[in-house]
Amino acid sequence: xxxxxxxxxxxxxxxxxxxxxxxxxxxxxxxxxxxxxxxxxxxxxxxxxxxxxxxxxxxxxxxxxxxxxxxxxxxxxxxxxxxxxxxxxxxxxxxxxxxxxxxxxxxxxxxxxxxxxxxxxxxxxxxxxxxxxxxxxxxxxxxxxxxxxxxxxxxxxxxxxxxxxxxxxxxxxxxxxxxxxxxxxxxxxxxxxxxxxxxxxxxxxxxxxxxxxxxxxxxxxxxxxxxxxxxxxxxxxxxxxxxxxxxxxxxxxxxxxxxxxxxxxxxxxxxxxxxxxxxxxxxxxxxxxxxxxxxxxxxxxxxxxxxxxxxxxxxxxxxxxxxxxxxxxxxxxxxxxxxxxxxxxxxxxxxxxxxxxxxxxxxxxxxxxxxxxxxxxxxx
Amino acid sequence: xxxxxxxxxxxxxxxxxxxxxxxxxxxxxxxxxxxxxxxxxxxxxxxxxxxxxxxxxxxxxxxxxxxxxxxxxxxxxxxxxxxxxxxxxxxxxxxxxxxxxxxxxxxxxxxxxxxxxxxxxxxxxxxxxxxxxxxxxxxxxxxxxxxxxxxxxxxxxxxxxxxxxxxxxxxxxxxxxxxxxxxxxxxxxxxxxxxxxxxxxxxxxxxxxxxxxxxxxxxxxxxxxxxxxxxxxxxxxxxxxxxxxxxxxxxxxxxxxxxxxxxxxxxxxxxxxxxxxxxxxxxxxxxxxxxxxxxxxxxxxxxxxxxxxxxxxxxxxxxxxxxxxxxxxxxxxxxxxxxxxxxxxxxxxxxxxxxxxxxxxxxxxxxxxxxxxxxxxxxx
Numbered sequence: 001x002x003x004x005x006x007x008x009x010x011x012x013x014x015x016x017x018x019x020x021x022x023x024x025x026x027x028x029x030x031x032x033x034x035x036x037x038x039x040x041x042x043x044x045x046x047x048x049x050x051x052x053x054x055x056x057x058x059x060x061x062x063x064x065x066x067x068x069x070x071x072x073x074x075x076x077x078x079x080x081x082x083x084x085x086x087x088x089x090x091x092x093x094x095x096x097x098x099x100x101x102x103x104x105x106x107x108x109x110x111x112x113x114x115x116x117x118x119x120x121x122x123x124x125x126x127x128x129x130x131x132x133x134x135x136x137x138x139x140x141x142x143x144x145x146x147x148x149x150x151x152x153x154x155x156x157x158x159x160x161x162x163x164x165x166x167x168x169x170x171x172x173x174x175x176x177x178x179x180x181x182x183x184x185x186x187x188x189x190x191x192x193x194x195x196x197x198x199x200x201x202x203x204x205x206x207x208x209x210x211x212x213x214x215x216x217x218x219x220x221x222x223x224x225x226x227x228x229x230x231x232x233x234x235x236x237x238x239x240x241x242x243x244x245x246x247x248x249x250x251x252x253x254x255x256x257x258x259x260x261x262x263x264x265x266x267x268x269x270x271x272x273x274x275x276x277x278x279x280x281x282x283x284x285x286x287x288x289x290x291x292x293x294x295x296x297x298x299x300x301x302x303x304x305x306x307x308x309x310x311x312x313x314x315x316x317x318x319x320x321x322x323x324x325x326x327x328x329x330x331x332x333x334x335x336x337x338x339x340x341x342x343x344x345x346x347x348x349x350x351x352x353x354x355x356x357x358x359x360x361x362x363x364x365x366x367x368x369x370x371x372x373x374x375x376x377x378x379x380x
Numbered sequence: 381x382x383x384x385x386x387x388x389x390x391x392x393x394x395x396x397x398x399x400x401x402x403x404x405x406x407x408x409x410x411x412x413x414x415x416x417x418x419x420x421x422x423x424x425x426x427x428x429x430x431x432x433x434x435x436x437x438x439x440x441x442x443x444x445x446x447x448x449x450x451x452x453x454x455x456x457x458x459x460x461x462x463x464x465x466x467x468x469x470x471x472x473x474x475x476x477x478x479x480x481x482x483x484x485x486x487x488x489x490x491x492x493x494x495x496x497x498x499x500x501x502x503x504x505x506x507x508x509x510x511x512x513x514x515x516x517x518x519x520x521x522x523x524x525x526x527x528x529x530x531x532x533x534x535x536x537x538x539x540x541x542x543x544x545x546x547x548x549x550x551x552x553x554x555x556x557x558x559x560x561x562x563x564x565x566x567x568x569x570x571x572x573x574x575x576x577x578x579x580x581x582x583x584x585x586x587x588x589x590x591x592x593x594x595x596x597x598x599x600x601x602x603x604x605x606x607x608x609x610x611x612x613x614x615x616x617x618x619x620x621x622x623x624x625x626x627x628x629x630x631x632x633x634x635x636x637x638x639x640x641x642x643x644x645x646x647x648x649x650x651x652x653x654x655x656x657x658x659x660x661x662x663x664x665x666x667x668x669x670x671x672x673x674x675x676x677x678x679x680x681x682x683x684x685x686x687x688x689x690x691x692x693x694x695x696x697x698x699x700x701x702x703x704x705x706x707x708x709x710x711x712x713x714x715x716x717x718x719x720x721x722x723x724x725x726x727x728x729x730x731x732x733x734x735x736x737x738x739x740x741x742x743x744x745x746x747x748x749x750x751x752x753x754x755x756x757x758x759x760x
Contacts, residue, residue, distance in 0.1 A: 024404050027427060030719040046429055047407060281714055281737070296711035303684055303737070331676035334661055339410040352410075357661070357683070 009034060010289075011069030013056050014076035015044030017340040017350065018269045021277070022075065023047050025285035031293075036065040043341045059083045066092055073246060073292050074268055077101050078149065095193070095292035096267040100244035104267050108147040108174055114262055117241045120234070121262045122253070123177040130170040137162050141178040144168045179261060181253035185221050186272035187235035188284050190247050192291040197239060199232040200280060200287075200300040203272055205251070208312065211348040216368055217308040219275050222361075223254065231260050238265060247288040249273065271310070271350075278336050278355045279306030304357045307368035311352040311377050313345035319379035321345045328374050334358050335371060344379075351377045389414060390673075391449030393436050394456035395424030397720040397730065398649045401657070402455065403427050405665035411673075416445040423721045439463045446472055453626060453672050454648055457481050458529065475573070475672035476647040480624035484647050488527040488554055494642055497621045500614070501642045502633070503557040510550040517542050521558040524548045559641060561633035565601050566652035567615035568664050570627050572671040577619060579612040580660060580667075580680040583652055585631070588692065591728040596748055597688040599655050602741075603634065611640050618645060627668040629653065651690070651730075658716050658735045659686030684737045687748035691732040691757050693725035699759035701725045709755050712747060714738050724759075731757045 008031050012019050015037030023033045023044060035048040038055050045051050054061035056076065062083035066072045071093040072084065084098040103109050114121040125136055133144065140162070146155035146169050157167050158178070184207065189199040204221035205214050221228065235250040242248065242265075249270030251263040273284030282290070282298025290297050320343065329335050334357040342351055354371055358364035388411050392399050395417030403413045403424060415428040418435055425431050434441035436456065442463035446452045451473040452464065464478040483489050494501040505516055513524065520542070526535035526549050537547050538558070564587065569579040584601035585594050601608065615630040622628065622645075629650030631643040653664030662670075662678025670677050700723065709715050714737040722731055734751055738744035 020407065024407055027400065027404055027721075028716070028718050030721045032426070046412070047427065049426055282716075286716075290710065296707055298710070299713040327676055330670065330678070333679040336408070336662075336666075338408050341407075341410045 008032060009069045009071075010293075011036070011066050011072040012044075013062065013065075013072065013074045013079045015039070015042035015048065015051065016075060017043050017338075017352075018075040019044040020047065020340060021274070021283075021338070022269060022285045022288065025283060025289060028286070029289060031289065034065070034069060036061065041343060046341070056080065063087060066094075071095065071292055073288070074101065077105055077267060081105075093292075096244040096246040096248075100242050100267050103242070104265055106147050107145050107150065107264070108172065110265065111174055111176075113241075119238055119241065119262050120260065122179045125175045126172075127175055128172050130165065130168045133159065133165045133168050133175060134162075136175055139175055139177065140164075142175040143178060144173060144175055146171060146173045148172075179253045179255065179263075181261075182256045183221065183223065183254040184263070185223070185231055185252045185254055185260070186217075186270070187231050187250045187252065188247060188270060188273040188276070188287075189232075189235040189239045189250060190287045190291040190297055191239050191245055192297055193245050193294045196297050197236050198287075198297040198300050199235045200273065200276060200284070201302055202228050202231040202252075203275070205272060208348070211312065213312060213348060213350070214271050214308075214310055215312070216310075216372070217272055217275060218361075218365065218368075219279050219306045219308075220302055227254060227258060227260065234260055234262065238262060242267070246291050247273075247284060271353075274338065274353050275306040275308040275355050276300075277338075278357050279304055304359060305361050305364050306358075307356045307364050309354045309356065309368055309372050309375075310350060311339075311354060311375060313347050313349040313351055314376050314378050315347045317377070317379040318346045319344055321351065322378050322380050324376040324378055325374035329354065329371050332356075332367060332371065334367070345377050388412060389449045389451075390669075391416070391446050391452040392424075393442060393445075393452065393454045393459045395419070395422035395428065395431065396455060397423050397718075397732075398455040399424040400427065400720060401654070401663075401718070402649060402665045402668065405663060405669060408666070409669060409673075411669065414445070414449060416441065421723060426721070436460065443467060446474075451475065451672055453668070454481065457485055457647060461485075473672075476624040476626040476628075480622050480647050483622070484645055486527050487525050487530065487644070488552065490645065491554055491556075493621075499618055499621065499642050500640065502559045505555045506552075507555055508552050510545065510548040513539065513545045513548050513555060514542075516555055519555055519557065520544075522555040523558060524555055525553050527552045527554065559633045559635065559643075561641075562636045563601065563603065563634040564643070565603070565611055565632040565634055565640070566597075566650070567611050567630045567632065568627060568650060568653040568656070568667075569612075569615040569619045569630060570667045570671040570677055571619050571625055572677055573625050573674045576677050577616050578667075578677040578680050579615045580653065580656060580664070581682055582608050582611040582632075583655070585652060588728070591692065593692060593728060593730070594651050594688075594690055595692070596690075596752070597652060597655060598741075598745065598748075599659050599686045599688075600682055607634060607638060607640065614640055614642065618642060622647070626671050627653075627664060651733075654718070654733050655686040655688040655735050656680075657718075658737050659684055684739060685741050685744050687736045687744050689734045689736065689748055689752050689755075690730060691719075691734060691755060693727050693729040693731055694756050694758050695727045697757070697759040698726045699724055701731065702758050702760050704756040704758055705754035709734065709751050712736075712751065714747070715751060725757050 015035040032049040036052040081098040203219040206216040208215040339352040395415040412429040416432040461478040586596040588595040719732040
């Protein structure tokens with residue numbers, strides 16, 4: 001146990017906002033966090049125990065970074081998994097397991113995995129290029145997704161009808177049947193190295209209509225206890241089938257007939273769990289640390305209803321940040337800022353988030369909308 | 381407003397656990413925190429934006445550290461206030477105000493201040509040396525306190541009767557009438573630079589019988605709403621009379637006839653406010669930042685009842701830390717560790733704390749006692 005307290009070295013691939021909040025949590029356990037990220041101005045650069053600038057997809061960069069760590073984890077899944085496997089062979093603990101990262105990195109393999117494991121998901125067809133879409137016009141409307149490298153709204157294209165096919169991707173990907181969902185839900189679930197599994201209560205996501213990014217999140221989701229249980233159980237089944245250690249974010253569709261379908265998963269802390277810092281007994285960040293370090297998992301229950309408002313860079317503004325409405329927002333009860341330390345803004349860039357808490361769910365939603373209208377990330 | 385977001389420089393005199401938790405909060409606002417502390421291994425050393433090793437009572441050390449900061453604050457009151465005054469004269473914002481620090485640094489001036497401002501406190505007599513105590517045997521039993529340099533249980537001596545006088549301090553100090561109190565309470569109160577004042581609900585402190593250190597804390601205190609209101613109002617009066625900006629911890633005695641007396645004050649974040657991180661809408665650390673940076677103060681209400689258990693170094697153990705019972709404690713619902721990153725333990729050293737939360741106050745107290753009996757800070 002003393003390892004946690006004395007110069008324990010945790011290495012994290014990626015130094016964005018997720019790594020930043022993980023560091024804040026790691027300080028509570030006195031864990032040294034070492035970060036590698038391609039950008040020298042990454043949000044973790046100034047607060048990590050050590051910061052290495054390096055390409056996460058480069059074998060040598062990842063291997064050399066990880067070999068001095070006790071445990072290596074990720075905060076982004078686009079990393080060199082061969083290096084992670086070699087580190088594991090040499091005795092470094094690597095969580096999540098590299099094979100889980102590989103499966104998730106490629107949406108084609110991910111979707112196939114759901115099918116093989118009887119995990120409910122929308123119907124899909126694997127395609128290799130744009131031309132192949134033309135063979136499946138009866139499958140439209142559909143969503144064309146790139147197999148690899150899709151992220152934060154990129155690599156996703158809606159193909160409503162034949163005339164949209166030209167917008168499709170000309171690389172290996174898939175066509176997903178368009179789901180006319182009622183709500184988008186997310187469940188964060190953790191599994192520790194001893195096999196213990198715990199899920200956070202489902203949250204409800206509201207996406208930005210253009211940017212395909214989460215704009216609001218409400219916890220708990222406004223769904224029946226039965227649907228809630230169903231979503232939690234599904235997330236627990238997914239992490240168990242994936243066979244990974246650490247945190248898994250499971251994004252889901254709730255259809256109008258009460259079906260819950262897995263949309264996408266991410267094997268790490270996630271935007272849909274930010275509000276756990278203020279709203280739940282244990283935060284997703286502490287839960288991830290507990291999971292990968294073999295500690296008992298924490299209780300995930302909601303202590304107070306919460307909403308999360310993503311602070312996206314305002315359209316029409318690029319450059320050095322200026323925040324509008326900070327004081328007005330801070331004067332509102334239960335408003336908690338998380339600024340990510342990014343120097344420059346650009347349209348739809350994730351610059352921070354605000355968690356709003358309120359015992360009254362109706363008041364909470366009103367407050368979240370009000371805060372969203374007050375706070376703007378602009379440039380000078 | 382952009383100052384908060386772009387390379388805003390906050391300097392803190394002292395780099396202990398209070399500074400450490402302040403940094404964790406400052407990360408949320410993207411504030412760079414620069415620390416000066418005499419110990420190169422201070423709890424803030426590895427997580428501050430910059431860390432300077434220096435004597436906090438040395439004029440040059442404090443002045444040179446502060447002159448490049450936008451705002452300077454403290455996490456310990458034993459600092460060179462002349463340097464702070466010069467910094468203020470040169471345009472650096474210094475909160476709390478150096479005059480407030482000076483008044484509080486000397487318990488003789490502090491007590492006289494209460495008397496002059498009609499702030500209820502126990503009767504006292506200023507004394508210059510041990511011999512003078514003999515002139516006041518009719519005032520015994522009393523507590524002999526050093527005017528300066530008392531801290532964490534040092535500089536305090538109970539003089540029950542004439543035979544104890546030899547144990548008294550032979551330096552300027554005071555005799556305080558021994559108060560046969562029912563409870564010890566604490567209220568943390570903040571005033572921002574715009575004059576806004578907000579108090580946290582009173583907490584109840586349980587001291588270690590030997591070490592004169594807080595061993596447990598319960599929030600809220602088990603007192604009537606009237607006493608609670610009285611204690612809050614008293615704390616608000618004190619910060620107003622002190623005329624300071626920032627956070628003030630007001631320790632109080634509740635007597636058996638319902639009187640609330642001010643015992644001691646500290647112009648900074650305080651051990652009696654640790655539980656606000658998990659238990660209250662705003663934490664004392666964020667509240668301090670809001671106060672000294674001119675932001676609106678946050679709401680202080682209790683979100684969930686909480687207890688704080690100080691993790692003091694176990695008697696009989698000195699050296700490199702080993703934590704006993706960490707996993708058992710973590711498996712208990714609502715248990716949150718805060719380890720301070722101190723490499724070596726010694727008897728009664730503050731090595732960390734645990735916050736326990738529970739909606740049920742009875743269950744909360746049982747849980748806190750259980751955790752206390754499970755977790756031990758020992759050495760290898």
